[in-house]
Amino acid sequence: MRHLKSILLLIVLSIGGFCFAQTAAVEDFKPASTNQPGREYPQVNSEGRVRASISAPEALKVQLDISAVKYDLTKDANGVWTGDSGPQDEGFHYYQLWIDGAAVPDPGSMYFYGASRWGSGIEIPAQDQDFYALKNVPHGQIREQIYFSKNNNSMRRCFVYTPPDYDKDTTKRYPVLYLQHGGGEDETGWPGQGKTNLIMDNLIAAGKAKPFIIVMDNGTWAMPANTPRPKPGERPAGPWPPTGWADGFKKTLLEDIIPMIDANYRTQADQQHRAMAGLSMGGMQTRVITLANPDVFAYVGMFSGGSISVEDINNAPGFKEKNKLVFISYGSRELENRRMGFGGDPQANTDALKEAGIKTHFYVSPNTAHEWQSWRRSLHEFAPLLFQDNAK
Amino acid sequence: MRHLKSILLLIVLSIGGFCFAQTAAVEDFKPASTNQPGREYPQVNSEGRVRASISAPEALKVQLDISAVKYDLTKDANGVWTGDSGPQDEGFHYYQLWIDGAAVPDPGSMYFYGASRWGSGIEIPAQDQDFYALKNVPHGQIREQIYFSKNNNSMRRCFVYTPPDYDKDTTKRYPVLYLQHGGGEDETGWPGQGKTNLIMDNLIAAGKAKPFIIVMDNGTWAMPANTPRPKPGERPAGPWPPTGWADGFKKTLLEDIIPMIDANYRTQADQQHRAMAGLSMGGMQTRVITLANPDVFAYVGMFSGGSISVEDINNAPGFKEKNKLVFISYGSRELENRRMGFGGDPQANTDALKEAGIKTHFYVSPNTAHEWQSWRRSLHEFAPLLFQDNAK
Numbered sequence: 157m158r159h160l161k162s163i164l165l166l167i168v169l170s171i172g173g174f175c176f177a178q179t180a181a182v183e184d185f186k187p188a189s190t191n192q193p194g195r196e197y198p199q200v201n202s203e204g205r206v207r208a209s210i211s212a213p214e215a216l217k218v219q220l221d222i223s224a225v226k227y228d229l230t231k232d233a234n235g236v237w238t239g240d241s242g243p244q245d246e247g248f249h250y251y252q253l254w255i256d257g258a259a260v261p262d263p264g265s266m267y268f269y270g271a272s273r274w275g276s277g278i279e280i281p282a283q284d285q286d287f288y289a290l291k292n293v294p295h296g297q298i299r300e301q302i303y304f305s306k307n308n309n310s311m312r313r314c315f316v317y318t319p320p321d322y323d324k325d326t327t328k329r330y331p332v333l334y335l336q337h338g339g340g341e342d343e344t345g346w347p348g349q350g351k352t353n354l355i356m357d358n359l360i361a362a363g364k365a366k367p368f369i370i371v372m373d374n375g376t377w378a379m380p381a382n383t384p385r386p387k388p389g390e391r392p393a394g395p396w397p398p399t400g401w402a403d404g405f406k407k408t409l410l411e412d413i414i415p416m417i418d419a420n421y422r423t424q425a426d427q428q429h430r431a432m433a434g435l436s437m438g439g440m441q442t443r444v445i446t447l448a449n450p451d452v453f454a455y456v457g458m459f460s461g462g463s464i465s466v467e468d469i470n471n472a473p474g475f476k477e478k479n480k481l482v483f484i485s486y487g488s489r490e491l492e493n494r495r496m497g498f499g500g501d502p503q504a505n506t507d508a509l510k511e512a513g514i515k516t517h518f519y520v521s522p523n524t525a526h527e528w529q530s531w532r533r534s535l536h537e538f539a540p541l542l543f544q545d546n547a548k
Numbered sequence: 549m550r551h552l553k554s555i556l557l558l559i560v561l562s563i564g565g566f567c568f569a570q571t572a573a574v575e576d577f578k579p580a581s582t583n584q585p586g587r588e589y590p591q592v593n594s595e596g597r598v599r600a601s602i603s604a605p606e607a608l609k610v611q612l613d614i615s616a617v618k619y620d621l622t623k624d625a626n627g628v629w630t631g632d633s634g635p636q637d638e639g640f641h642y643y644q645l646w647i648d649g650a651a652v653p654d655p656g657s658m659y660f661y662g663a664s665r666w667g668s669g670i671e672i673p674a675q676d677q678d679f680y681a682l683k684n685v686p687h688g689q690i691r692e693q694i695y696f697s698k699n700n701n702s703m704r705r706c707f708v709y710t711p712p713d714y715d716k717d718t719t720k721r722y723p724v725l726y727l728q729h730g731g732g733e734d735e736t737g738w739p740g741q742g743k744t745n746l747i748m749d750n751l752i753a754a755g756k757a758k759p760f761i762i763v764m765d766n767g768t769w770a771m772p773a774n775t776p777r778p779k780p781g782e783r784p785a786g787p788w789p790p791t792g793w794a795d796g797f798k799k800t801l802l803e804d805i806i807p808m809i810d811a812n813y814r815t816q817a818d819q820q821h822r823a824m825a826g827l828s829m830g831g832m833q834t835r836v837i838t839l840a841n842p843d844v845f846a847y848v849g850m851f852s853g854g855s856i857s858v859e860d861i862n863n864a865p866g867f868k869e870k871n872k873l874v875f876i877s878y879g880s881r882e883l884e885n886r887r888m889g890f891g892g893d894p895q896a897n898t899d900a901l902k903e904a905g906i907k908t909h910f911y912v913s914p915n916t917a918h919e920w921q922s923w924r925r926s927l928h929e930f931a932p933l934l935f936q937d938n939a940k
Contacts, residue, residue: 192665192666193664193734194664210650210652211649211650211651212647212648212649212650213648213649214608214609214648214649215607215647215648215649215650216606216608216648217606218650235649253652255604255607255647255648255650255652256604256605256606256607256608256647256648257603257604257605257606257607257627258602258603258604258607258610258647258652259603259655260602260645260647260650260652260653260655261652261653261655261659263651263652263653263665263667266666267653267659267666272585272586273584273655274584274658274659275655290694290703291703292696292703295693295694295695297691297692297693298691298692299689299690299691299692300689300690300691300739300745301687301689302682302687302745302749303687304684311682311683311684323812323813326718342585347692353692353694357694420715421715
């Protein structure tokens with residue numbers, strides 16, 4: 157009898173536990189690190205679920221919209237709507253709320269530029285978040301640099317990371333990485349949700365990367381005037397990105413940005429000490445620009461943005477002789493979903509490049525998709541490989 | 549008969565015109581300069597009215613909430629709600645939308661920190677906006693500086709403006725202004741909506757101000773742990789600001805921030821080359837901190853944040869001998885509304901200080917209230933008076 161009771165209890169608990177796991181979230185939600193100061197919501201639990209909450213007493217329908225899925229919130233007696241998403245990948249995600257048909261930012265979150273708009277973002281704590289944690293180590297600076305661009309006939313701005321010791325010894329000169337955001341993002345992506353400065357500060361403090369300057373500019377708003385520009389939230393028609401995008405940014409980068417950086421920062425202003433990398437659209441721009449300019453860039457990084465083939469190299473005179481590294485990376489879910497495109501299997505292309513005598517590095521970010529955690533990790537893998545074999 | 553017709557027409561037109569002026573906006577609305585890239589709304593017209601517009605097909609009620617007034621929007625056949633505010637003062641204003649009882653940021657605007665939240669802001673074009681316009685002149689940098697604070701036992705950040713020639717001659721040293729935001733704002737206020745860098749770049753390009761460094765830190769989150777902290781959108785009970793706020797920030801400023809700045813920037817690290825100013829709560833902190841430390845600061849600026857009396861000076865040993873300027877300013881509407889408080893009539897106090905032998909400057913910003921246009925203009929008036937009589 158006692159036995160039977162125990163067994164029954166066990167069965168009940170098991171079924172209960174099973175149902176619980178299927179329908180309800182683990183109740184260990186905490187405010188997200190990306191919240192506005194003092195805000196209790198949104199929250200994240202140990203499963204990576206997002207719990208949103210907003211007071212909207214007269215609303216008829218409120219939804220949380222994250223990773224292309226809309227989750228209904230439910231209203232309590234005080235008119236506060238609350239609800240949970242399914243589990244999200246580790247790392248950073250853009251999201252928004254829908255209130256009676258209006259798509260709006262969550263007033264509890266900080267705001268980030270992505271999907272062609274300033275809006276809500278949320279951080280799902282990652283197993284490896286230590287590599288971009290804010291620590292008591294020497295810190296570099298992120299500088300807002302305003303400059304005039306002849307090619308665009310306008311004032312522009314970029315952000316420049318200078319390493320921790322930059323102002324200590326004003327005779328020392330540094331290599332430079334030009335690091336580009338993706339489509340629908342801007343120059344705030346890498347210094348903001350990309351956590352570029354913290355990744356570099358931690359790598360440099362650990363002796364794992366050489367100190368170098370990083371320039372983060374806007375690769376979208378640097379097109380010839382007649383290039384079709386996407387409206388907020390829209391993808392432009394035709395090939396992605398349009399040819400003009402890479403070409404327009406190429407002129408701006410080569411003729412405006414690099415000379416301005418070399419004139420205003422203590423750079424090592426030669427090919428051996430210059431790298432370019434980018435994510436998604438920025439990776440495609442990197443491919444076009446570095447293949448056409450092997451005298452300008454020695455190191456190439458493409459994060460979730462295609463790859464370089466042997467045919468590409470054969471059509472790029474001087475590239476094979478002068479390039480020092482081709483780094484290709486993807487999130488594992490992109491490869492599973494075959495969201496690689498952009499000119500064939502990136503790993504096969506990269507293996508073939510290595511066979512052809514190019515120094516290559518292929519990296520896969522575990523359990524992430526076309527999103528910032530893949531790109532933070534890519535920078536963290538890429539940076540230690542840069543500027544290592546220059547005896548200077 | 550012809551005469552009568554003309555007179556009648558004139559009367560009709562006059563009445564029509566009168567009614568129009570009372571009820572309808574002048575139809576010369578343009579997208580605000582503070583909009584997100586590519587967004588058509590919100591818009592501003594020549595009267596300073598704000599026109600908001602948002603798609604919310606299922607909403608029952610949508611309002612524009614600006615300068616403490618809520619304006620109803622009306623819905624068209626496509627579910628888009630649109631409506632106008634009354635005329636606003638020139639300059640920058642925080643605002644938000646209400647959708648069926650939910651207070652949310654406008655997805656069309658850029659976001660700014662004020663009223664203890666990141667939310668929408670809008671720029672009403674000002675007659676004198678040229679002084680903070682982005683021009684093709686030499687530009688300084690805004691640097692994000694991360695540092696460890698012993699007093700707070702945590703990592704903190706501030707923004708540091710370095711003037712245009714800072715990196716050109718690395719032997720030159722510069723005076724420093726410590727410039728504080730108001731209550732419910734943070735260290736992003738002055739470099740963001742304050743347009744500090746553009747005001748300084750333009751003044752320096754015109755030869756109207758000496759180049760100096762400006763440090764913008766967070767005056768709220770530097771309190772002893774037991775100081776009551778306001779919740780978002782709330783004012784704390786009791787005196788404003790609580791005594792602990794000025795004291796907490798005083799220790800952080802004197803023991804953490806100033807030594808860090810002097811160690812990491814090429815400062816002229818003495819009293820003669822150090823100023824402190826702030827707006828509203830930041831002005832009150834400036835008053836407490838500079839009166840208690842005449843050996844540390846030579847120049848004092850309080851913008852819409854009270855004044856310094858002869859009694860204050862008499863109770864501050866050394867201040868009268870060592871101070872080089874007390875600058876007090878207000879928006880004209882604050883004086884009209886007698887929103888001066890904080891220790892008596894600021895103009896009378898300042899006149900009495902001058903009588904007592906202190907060098908003073910009293911400035912009134914025309915047709916503005918307790919808002920950023922008053923403070924941009926105050927900085928623009930204050931900066932040319934700084935560090936002028938140091939023969940060094």
